[in-house]
Amino acid sequence: MAGKLYGIGVGPGDTGLMTLRAKEVLEGCGVIAYPVKRPGEGSVALDIIKPVVDISEKSIEEFLFSMDPDDSVRERCRAEALDKMCMLLDNGEDIAMVTLGDVGVYSTYMYIDRDIRARGYETEVIPGIPSFCHGAALAGIPLMIGNEGLAIVPVAKENSRLLEDALDNFDNIVVMKAFKSIGMILDMMESKGIPADRATVVSNVGMEGEYVGPMVRDRDYGYFTTVIIKKKG
Amino acid sequence: MAGKLYGIGVGPGDTGLMTLRAKEVLEGCGVIAYPVKRPGEGSVALDIIKPVVDISEKSIEEFLFSMDPDDSVRERCRAEALDKMCMLLDNGEDIAMVTLGDVGVYSTYMYIDRDIRARGYETEVIPGIPSFCHGAALAGIPLMIGNEGLAIVPVAKENSRLLEDALDNFDNIVVMKAFKSIGMILDMMESKGIPADRATVVSNVGMEGEYVGPMVRDRDYGYFTTVIIKKKG
Numbered sequence: 001m002a003g004k005l006y007g008i009g010v011g012p013g014d015t016g017l018m019t020l021r022a023k024e025v026l027e028g029c030g031v032i033a034y035p036v037k038r039p040g041e042g043s044v045a046l047d048i049i050k051p052v053v054d055i056s057e058k059s060i061e062e063f064l065f066s067m068d069p070d071d072s073v074r075e076r077c078r079a080e081a082l083d084k085m086c087m088l089l090d091n092g093e094d095i096a097m098v099t100l101g102d103v104g105v106y107s108t109y110m111y112i113d114r115d116i117r118a119r120g121y122e123t124e125v126i127p128g129i130p131s132f133c134h135g136a137a138l139a140g141i142p143l144m145i146g147n148e149g150l151a152i153v154p155v156a157k158e159n160s161r162l163l164e165d166a167l168d169n170f171d172n173i174v175v176m177k178a179f180k181s182i183g184m185i186l187d188m189m190e191s192k193g194i195p196a197d198r199a200t201v202v203s204n205v206g207m208e209g210e211y212v213g214p215m216v217r218d219r220d221y222g223y224f225t226t227v228i229i230k231k232k233g
Numbered sequence: 234m235a236g237k238l239y240g241i242g243v244g245p246g247d248t249g250l251m252t253l254r255a256k257e258v259l260e261g262c263g264v265i266a267y268p269v270k271r272p273g274e275g276s277v278a279l280d281i282i283k284p285v286v287d288i289s290e291k292s293i294e295e296f297l298f299s300m301d302p303d304d305s306v307r308e309r310c311r312a313e314a315l316d317k318m319c320m321l322l323d324n325g326e327d328i329a330m331v332t333l334g335d336v337g338v339y340s341t342y343m344y345i346d347r348d349i350r351a352r353g354y355e356t357e358v359i360p361g362i363p364s365f366c367h368g369a370a371l372a373g374i375p376l377m378i379g380n381e382g383l384a385i386v387p388v389a390k391e392n393s394r395l396l397e398d399a400l401d402n403f404d405n406i407v408v409m410k411a412f413k414s415i416g417m418i419l420d421m422m423e424s425k426g427i428p429a430d431r432a433t434v435v436s437n438v439g440m441e442g443e444y445v446g447p448m449v450r451d452r453d454y455g456y457f458t459t460v461i462i463k464k465k466g
Contacts, residue, residue, distance in 0.1 A: 009366075009370075016254030016257065017252050019244070019249060019250050019252055019362065020285065052253065104370060104377075106377060110373070114373070125369075125373060126370065128366075130363075133361075134360050136358075136360070137242075137360040140356075142336075142340065142343040144338065145339060145343070146339075147387050147389040149384065149387065149392065149395050149399070150385040151383075151385075152382055154380050154382065156380040165402045166382070170395070
């Protein structure tokens with residue numbers, strides 16, 4: 001019988017924030033898989049599971065999903081990864097592919113899931129704690145209450161209009177990938193009359209340069225930086 | 234030494250979606266607390282933990298947070314709950330308050346946390362899987378990818394403008410508390426030229442009336458109904 005593919009969100013970085021189900025499935029699978037953009041780059045998601053899942057007897061497989069600008073390179077790479085996965089499944093192996101945070105939040109796993117299902121195999125997605133939930137918990141603030149909405153916007157050049165719109169219309173805004181854009185976000189808040197103290201920065205949690213606190217313009221922030229803005233305070 | 238208060242997100246309903254940290258803290262606390270709006274109404278969050286946490290030796294405490302329209306009733310109720318909590322903490326008890334889903338998503342726990350910290354006690358928030366992450370996982374769709382944003386909007390009379398705005402500006406929209414509003418959401422999508430098949434309904438997961446599938450206008454949906462709309466398909 002063919003094996004099954006599991007896409008597993010292992011949470012935002014703290015091993016304790018993995019789910020019981022994630023641990024159970026990881027223990028039951030013979031193959032632990034992780035996606036990489038470059039060969040040999042390693043996997044933070046894999047590091048997260050190691051303290052609680054004994055992987056010594058398991059086959060640990062890297063799957064390359066290139067981000068090469070050349071479409072044909074990316075497609076060949078993807079086809080090779082899928083073929084290798086199907087070969088393992090045909091051998092009866094259950095595969096657990098680990099992914100940081102939640103599987104539905106900026107993860108490429110869902111495409112792999114769709115393609116593997118399209119080839120006739122069974123799959124299952126196991127959600128994980130998204131980084132913004134962890135960030136709000138660490139900052140001691142709710143993401144939203146009552147009938148409030150929440151906008152989650154990644155900083156990107158083409159998104160400045162989306163961030164403007166979110167600041168205009170939503171009570172609560174999570175700005176992701178914000179590490180180089182604190183000044184821009186502060187400027188935008190100021191132009192809309194939103195006081196700077198309505199924002200909390202959650203940066204590099206559990207890593208070097210960890211910071212949870214108010215927005216400070218001239219400060220270096222780590223790569224994993226999220227800003228939570230609550231317009232009502 | 235005074236005890237510590239933990240606010241614990243136990244996830245969206247499936248015991249397996251609790252985190253390892255939630256289980257560990259629940260096992261270590263002498264008091265398991267849960268908030269109610271009416272005396273004796275029970276707690277879904279408490280039911281979720283029972284299969285994996287032995288609560289037979291623990292003190293299980295209901296805390297009443299009234300939703301009475303009379304401000305003075307609500308405030309008295311809240312003060313009594315906080316006083317009782319502080320008494321337990323002063324006795325050296327660690328208290329784990331359980332809450333459905335994530336603590337930051339429509340939970341009153343964060344106010345309790347703030348008030349208890351203001352009284353000088355130590356607290357810790359442990360995030361949980363939000364229902365919309367579980368919903369997306371069950372439906373086999375990503376919440377967002379690349380540089381896309383996500384808007385989370387609860388259906389409420391005063392929010393129809395917010396939902397309109399989200400449908401206009403965001404690629405991905407999660408509509409919460411949608412059980413009586415499927416027709417309204419369909420109408421709004423239609424008026425904006427968003428095909429109905431871009432929406433997936435996730436309803437009453439793990440309960441009677443479970444449904445994960447396309448939006449159907451003339452169908453009864455359970456109380457726990459979320460709609461995930463992906464404009465790009």
